[in-house]
Amino acid sequence: xxxxxxxxxxxxxxxxxxxxxxxxxxxxxxxxxxxxxxxxxxxxxxxxxxxxxxxxxxxxxxxxxxxxxxxxxxxxxxxxxxxxxxxxxxxxxxxxxxxxxxxxxxxxxxxxxxxxxxxxxxxxxxxxxxxxxxxxxxxxxxxxxxxxxxxxxxxxxxxxxxxxxxxxxxxxxxxxxxxxxxxxxxxxxxxxxxxxxxxxxxxxxxxxxxxxxxxxxxxxxxxxxxxxxxxxxxxxxxxxxxxxxxxxxxxxxxxxxxxxxxxxxxxxxxxxxxxxxxxxxxxxxxxxxxxxxxxxxxxxxxxxxxxxxxxxxxxxxxxxxxxxxxxxxxxxxxxxxxxxxxxxxxxxxxxxxxxxxxxxxxxxxxxxxxxxxxxxxxxxxxxxxxxxxxxxxxxxxxxxxxxxxxxxxxxxxxxxxxxxxxxxxxxxxxxxxxxxxxxxxxxxxxxxxxxxxxxxxxxxxxxxxxxxxxxxxxxxxxxxxxxxxxxxxxxxxxxxxxxxxxxxxxxxxxxxxxxxxxxxxxxxxxxxxxxxxxxxxxxxxxxxxxxxxxxxxxxxxxxxxxxxxxxxxxxxxxxxxxxxxxxxxxxxxxxxxxxxxxxxxxxxxxxxxxxxxxxxxxxxxxxxxxxxxxxxxxxxxxxxxxxxxxxxxxxxxxxxxxxxxxxxxxxxxxxxxxxxxxxxxxxxxxxxxxxxxxxxxxxxxxxxxxxxxxxxxxxxxxxxxxxxxxxxxxxxxxxxxxxxxxxxxxxxxxxx
Numbered sequence: 001x002x003x004x005x006x007x008x009x010x011x012x013x014x015x016x017x018x019x020x021x022x023x024x025x026x027x028x029x030x031x032x033x034x035x036x037x038x039x040x041x042x043x044x045x046x047x048x049x050x051x052x053x054x055x056x057x058x059x060x061x062x063x064x065x066x067x068x069x070x071x072x073x074x075x076x077x078x079x080x081x082x083x084x085x086x087x088x089x090x091x092x093x094x095x096x097x098x099x100x101x102x103x104x105x106x107x108x109x110x111x112x113x114x115x116x117x118x119x120x121x122x123x124x125x126x127x128x129x130x131x132x133x134x135x136x137x138x139x140x141x142x143x144x145x146x147x148x149x150x151x152x153x154x155x156x157x158x159x160x161x162x163x164x165x166x167x168x169x170x171x172x173x174x175x176x177x178x179x180x181x182x183x184x185x186x187x188x189x190x191x192x193x194x195x196x197x198x199x200x201x202x203x204x205x206x207x208x209x210x211x212x213x214x215x216x217x218x219x220x221x222x223x224x225x226x227x228x229x230x231x232x233x234x235x236x237x238x239x240x241x242x243x244x245x246x247x248x249x250x251x252x253x254x255x256x257x258x259x260x261x262x263x264x265x266x267x268x269x270x271x272x273x274x275x276x277x278x279x280x281x282x283x284x285x286x287x288x289x290x291x292x293x294x295x296x297x298x299x300x301x302x303x304x305x306x307x308x309x310x311x312x313x314x315x316x317x318x319x320x321x322x323x324x325x326x327x328x329x330x331x332x333x334x335x336x337x338x339x340x341x342x343x344x345x346x347x348x349x350x351x352x353x354x355x356x357x358x359x360x361x362x363x364x365x366x367x368x369x370x371x372x373x374x375x376x377x378x379x380x381x382x383x384x385x386x387x388x389x390x391x392x393x394x395x396x397x398x399x400x401x402x403x404x405x406x407x408x409x410x411x412x413x414x415x416x417x418x419x420x421x422x423x424x425x426x427x428x429x430x431x432x433x434x435x436x437x438x439x440x441x442x443x444x445x446x447x448x449x450x451x452x453x454x455x456x457x458x459x460x461x462x463x464x465x466x467x468x469x470x471x472x473x474x475x476x477x478x479x480x481x482x483x484x485x486x487x488x489x490x491x492x493x494x495x496x497x498x499x500x501x502x503x504x505x506x507x508x509x510x511x512x513x514x515x516x517x518x519x520x521x522x523x524x525x526x527x528x529x530x531x532x533x534x535x536x537x538x539x540x541x542x543x544x545x546x547x548x549x550x551x552x553x554x555x556x557x558x559x560x561x562x563x564x565x566x567x568x569x570x571x572x573x574x575x576x577x578x579x580x581x582x583x584x585x586x587x588x589x590x591x592x593x594x595x596x597x598x599x600x601x602x603x604x605x606x607x608x609x610x611x612x613x614x615x616x617x618x619x620x621x622x623x624x625x626x627x628x629x630x631x632x633x634x635x636x637x638x639x640x641x642x643x644x645x646x647x648x649x650x651x652x653x654x655x656x657x658x659x660x661x662x663x664x665x666x667x668x669x670x671x672x673x674x675x676x677x678x679x680x681x682x683x684x685x686x687x688x689x690x691x692x693x694x695x696x697x698x699x700x701x702x703x704x705x706x707x708x709x710x711x712x713x714x715x716x717x718x719x720x721x722x723x724x725x726x727x728x729x730x731x732x733x734x735x736x737x738x739x740x741x742x743x744x745x746x747x748x749x750x751x752x
Contacts (some may be wrong), residue, residue, distance in 0.1 A: 014055060016062040023071055027058065030077045031302070038094060040611060046091035053098040053117060060106045067178040076101060082167035086207065088367050093160045095195055102375035104129045120158075127154030127161035128168070148194055149685050160387055162198060169195045173214040185628050185642055188218040188656035193652035203335035203368030212270040220273075220643040222626065227269040230283045238290040239264055245346050246292065248317045256313070258306055259297040264291055280676060280744055296358045300745060303358045304329050307340055310356050318344035321351065331421050334431060336364050337433035423474040432469065435494050439465040443498035444478045449503040450498060452479040466492040510554035517553025524556075524566045536570075543569045613637040615671060619644035619747050622671040624724020629661035630654065635659075644747075651655035663723075670720035672702060673727050677734060678742040681713040685739045692737065697730055716746070 015024050031054060035042075038050075045412035057076050077549035080097035083089045093116060103125055104107050110129070154161045161551050169191055176184050192215040201207035217224045242264045265291050270442035275286050283289060298306045307329060315319070326341035339357040346352050357365065418434040422441065430439060438458065442465070443450030455464050457476040469475065486624065493499050521540075522532045529538055541552050544565065555561040619641040621627045630638045630650050639661060640647030651658055679685055686706060693699050702718040721727045727745070730732070734743045 016059055018062045019058075019073075027071075027073065027077070030074065030081070034077060034081050038079050038090075039084070039088060040090065043091075049091055049117065050098070051093050053095040053121075056116070057098045057102060060108060061101045064105065066175070068175065072101075072105075075175075078171045078438065079164070079167045083164055084169055086170075086367070087163055087167060087204065089160065089163060092120050092124070093164055096128070096160065097164050097167060099125050100128045100168060123154075123158055124160050124164060126149065127158065128165055159202075162202070166195060166199050166202075166204065166207060170211060173211055176214070176218060181726055182628075182658040182660060185220045186651055186658055188215040189648045189651035190655065191215050192219070193648055200367075201335050203337060203364060204366075205337070205368070206366045207368075209268050209271065213268040216270040216273060216643075219648070220626070223273055223643070224269050227272055231266065231269070231272075231289070234283070234289070235266070240288055241346060241348055241350065242292055242352065245318075245344075245352055249294075249313060252313045252316065253310065256309065258310060258313075260310065261295045261297075263293045264290060273567075280742075280746075282742070287351040291353045291355060293355045293357070295362050296356070298358055300358075300360060303360070307356050307358065311340055311342060314342065314344055314354060318346065318352070319670060320344050324351075331485035333750070334419055335368065337361075403691050420471045422469050422471060422472070422607065425474065425476045426475075433495060436469055437465065437492050437494070438463060438467045438469065438475065438477070439489060439492045440495045440498045441469060441475050441749065442479075443493070443501045444495070445477065447501040447505060449477055449479060450501055451485045451509075452481060452483045453477055454480045454483050465489070489615065507550060510550050513554045514550065517555075517557035520556045521553065521566070524563045527563065528567060528570050530570050540566055540569050576702060613639050616640045616644070616646065617672075618646045620672050620674065622673055622721060622724055622727060623663040624727075625663075627661050629659045630657050631659050632657060670700065670722060672718055672719040673721050674716065674746050675731065675734070676742075676744050676746045677715040677717065677740060679713055679715070679737070680739040680741065681708045681711050682739055685713060686715075688737065688739070689715065689717075689734075692733060693717065693730070696733070699730070712741075 015027070016502040019027065034050075034054075035047075055078070058073045061072040061076070066072055066075060076098045079100065080094050083093050083097045087093075099113060099117065099121065103110055103113065110122050110126045113125050151162060151165060151629050172187060173191060176187060179187070191211050196211040196215065199205075199211060212226075246262050246264075250262060267286075272289060274281060274285060275281060276283065294310055296303075296306050296310060324341075324343040326339075328337055328339045328341070332338045338361045339355050341599065342354050342356065343351050344354060419431050420436070422432060424430065424445075430441070430444065432444065438456040439450060439453055441456070442453035453465055455462060455478045456467070457463070457478065458469070458473050460469060460474075462478075485502055487506060489502055490499060493502065496622050522536070525532050525536065537552065539551055540546075541549055544552070544561065546552050546555070552561070614636045615621060616638050621639055621641045621644075625640050627639050628642045628647055628651065630647065632638075632654075637659065638647075638650075640650075642648075643749050677689070679689075690704075694701060699719040699721070702720065704715065704717045706713060706715050708714075721730070731743050731745070734740055
């Protein structure tokens with residue numbers, strides 16, 4: 001049945017009677033906001049398409065309400081406003097945003113959307129429609145990971161899919177208050193693991209920053225609230241210092257004819273926490289909690305000159321720290337980001353972070369990929385880098401035959417990590433993830449070059465295949481026809497493209513041994529009076545823990561697997577017919593040794609635990625900490641702190657496995673906590689510290705490690721406590737010691 005829509009020129013919208021008069025007025029208001037947020041030329045046909053989509057969405061969602069109680073239609077309107085205003089997209093994307101949940105949440109189909117709104121809109125809506133367990137007959141390991149993979153695959157076909165999805169996720173995060181706590185943790189973990197890094201890679205820095213901040217608010221509210229309070233305490237003084245810092249710069253820029261706007265910016269709580277957690281700093285020790293951004297108004301052809309002239313003006317008044325200079329003008333980031341980051345010493349004796357960029361660079365930095373459209377006549381390195389990144393996405397999706405979880409982990413490793421620039425012998429620049437090796441580079445150039453690589457000349461010096469490349473290296477790969485792909489080379493690779501090509505190379509190489517291996521294996525089975533059938537060969541593969549029959553033939557051909565390895569397989573089967581039946585029925589696919597080993601180790605860890613849960617050693621939560629419980633079949637429930645990286649990874653991939661958990665305080669159970677203490681390296685420091693911990697508090701110490709350097713000493717000490725209150729009391733007491741300068745709680749595995 002086709003629906004008749006009102007003309008876009010009608011004075012009033014046609015609303016179903018499920019909306020109250022007040023709700024209809026608010027919907028009219030939000031639609032007007034959408035039209036105002038939609039910048040650029042609006043063709044009549046485009047306006048008609050958007051209004052038609054709006055009325056259709058209002059009809060399709062007429063009976064749906066959000067958890068907050070408001071009509072569901074407010075969500076797609078809000079997503080469309082973000083798409084138009086904060087990302088700067090056009091009619092197709094706005095229409096897709098209004099319709100993005102229709103196929104998923106109602107009975108309307110993608111085919112219907114295509115008929116009514118065109119194939120472009122239908123393609124985007126289809127890409128935004130989440131998969132469900134029904135699509136896989138409930139057999140899939142992680143629906144979340146499969147949805148991530150679908151988004152990545154669709155993104156390589158139409159970038160609008162992920163841009164609308166990011167707008168959808170941003171609005172969901174902004175309205176997360178009404179959700180249950182375990183749902184908040186699931187959505188926030190997905191966001192910080194996948195969507196925020198993706199926003200960064202697409203240059204949507206403002207969206208990335210807000211997403212990360214909202215994630216911190218829900219994953220670690222204690223830290224978020226504490227940092228908010230600390231920022232309130234230092235804000236006035238920091239702004240005053242930066243205003244004084246700006247005065248001579250403003251005057252000199254005017255004198256030399258550079259038009260510029262000077263902004264004082266405050267870093268988000270999540271950005272500050274990332275630095276504090278990574279480097280063990282307090283907020284007072286973070287010099288760039290507040291940043292000076294200088295935005296220059298100049299023609300595109302003068303951008304670099306004006307930026308460096310402005311840097312020169314700063315050096316007239318303040319001394320720079322050259323070790324912290326970052327030149328993103330000469331080497332724009334893959335997401336198109338361009339700027340000069342420079343640090344200067346203020347008159348008050350504090351380091352000041354400055355960012356120098358033009359108006360165009362600032363728009364691109366904040367609004368990302370769609371901002372390129374405004375400057376499409378400026379074919380620069382930044383625009384080309386976006387195409388390069390999308391090409392990498394396509395290569396990755398085409399070359400991967402792994403599970404969804406493995407694929408997404410590889411995708412994040414390759415495409416979310418920091419990058420370096422290296423050069424070929426002819427001077428062609430190549431982008432690679434930070435940490436990439438010579439062998440990664442060789443496989444990036446070509447599969448055969450990687451398969452036969454034996455080393456490289458890096459900056460005219462001979463290096464091995466495992467040499468980690470640095471920014472600006474020039475690499476000439478050395479190959480040999482006698483070299484062949486080997487399993488051990490996986491240890492020298494970090495990029496998924498290289499790993500995929502090495503895997504294919506090994507498979508092709510081992511296929512050449514197939515006939516020789518089959519002949520030898522047939523001899524072994526004949527001696528055992530066992531038929532040379534596919535089930536029997538699969539049985540050998542399974543029992544020896546191999547990936548497949550190609551590997552079996554290869555190892556037999558080169559003598560790594562002999563008769564003495566094959567004989568026990570069938571003797572065991574002959575001794576247990578039940579086992580044979582079970583293997584023949586269910587075990588015809590090779591097992592994953594790593595998985596089995598992990599399960600075995602897990603069992604050992606949890607032996608004797610009658611509580612039904614395990615306290616995870618990766619983050620060592622103690623009573624009083626916020627905790628999350630994650631359950632898997634036939635395993636004890638895992639208890640983590642919500643901000644634990646392992647917990648975030650699990651929640652982002654297995655959100656349905658999150659269960660409610662709350663501490664019940666008890667003095668009978670002790671939990672391991674670890675502190676890092678920095679103090680003055682003076683005689684008596686160690687004995688006083690030990691006296692406080694063991695004497696005053698009578699703590700059961702697990703381990704203590706002291707390392708001195710110069711006049712300072714660092715101590716890492718682990719001990720057992722009953723709850724968070726007791727730990728905080730210990731920390732307060734240690735901070736009052738005369739020789740102690742800093743005390744912070746850490747995860748014990750960081751130091752192991």
